[in-house]
Amino acid sequence: MRIKIQFYSLCLFCFLDCQPPDLCNAADTTSTCGILQSTLQNPNTANLPSVPHCSICRMFVTALPYNANLGGIVGADNKCSTASNKPSSGTYKALIVDDVNRRACTSVNCTSGGVTEQIDWVLAPNTTYVQAIDTSKTIFISNANGVNTNNLTDVISPASTGIWTGIRNNPSWDWLTYSGFTCSSWTDGVTTTCGSYGVTSWTDSRSISIYTVTAGGPTQYNLLCVEQ
Template sequence: MKKIYYLFGFFLMFCFHCKKANLCNPADIESQCGILNLAFQKPISFGPPKKPQCSPCRMFVSATSYNANLQGISGADVKCSIDPNKPADGIYKALLVDDVNRRACTSANCSVGGITEQIDWVVAPNISYYSLNTSALIFTSDLNGVFTGSFATTMSAPTGIWTGIKNNPSWDWQTDTSHTCTSWSDNVSANCGTYGVTSWQDSRAIAITSAYGNGGTLNNILCIEQ
């Protein structure tokens, strides 16, 4: 009998030190803590795309020309940031695509998916872009962050600019994946990169039709303020 009392006493002592089990399931919205969890969880943001720091924004053609080994997209961005034409203020990136690290569109003028088609694209939707040198308006982007009209004026004195944009007869903004000079690391291959010529005011300013630059060709970079 004493053994039973001892066991009962031990059981009571053990239970006094027990913590109440937490049977609340946060995923159960009918339980108290489930409702609290639902009330205090962070909302998912479906807001508009992030606006650039500049508005309006500026653009310039690099003072320095380069062969197609730009050390990739990031290397081209660095070249924009240290170019003699860059002002003291502002962040500038290269209008240059390789379809992996930077992309404008996967459909013509982003007509299918809009800005969801883009990767680290440098032109923001519905922003006016001005020449840094002349302060003249060049273009105002559309809601997809591209442009399909005629530039208000030329970007600069005639020079070639590496872009990687598909050179269709009209505006397209898709990457010419066969002509990015191996993601802008090749200064040897012939006809490896697409380029534009800044003296044009139509799509040829970004991508010359039916012409490609050799890897060793010296072209400039179009730098866009962010």
């Protein structure tokens, strides 16, 4: 009788106290689970990265160039969405920052806060990015912070052109917003030397930004569009 009582007591204890293992690490904001947990725990989700829809994501450079009055970040995204050379599938946003509506990092390569430093950033962590015109050509694989810190595996585009970005990259990769060089959040097509840009034929950090040179608002440059 005593053995039966002890057995039933043990069963009741396990029923009340034992819980299934928690397989979600909320601190891992590079995982889908972590992002969802952070969203639930933080009412202000503006800085959190979106869950990527593509695992191997494509990049293309707009067929048309534009002056620096892009209509802001929203206008730049719209230009990617309506570009004549946009692939027939996928959602695309412009790799361009203004530190208010879109931001990559607030510390060099996001080493302090990781993806929590970002605002509506277009690169996802640990993701392969390829040329849209030739998906066999990998441009880079982003790190856990959703940026790239190595030379590109291949060029962004075989055709050399300038791309508006607003990134600093001084003297190498840093993914900081180049303060004062986003052409008034990409609404100024008049002021001289107001915007930072990269060149698509280079494979170092100058592919995203040439720190030593900036361009005037009237300059015609393209946009780098990234699949989401």
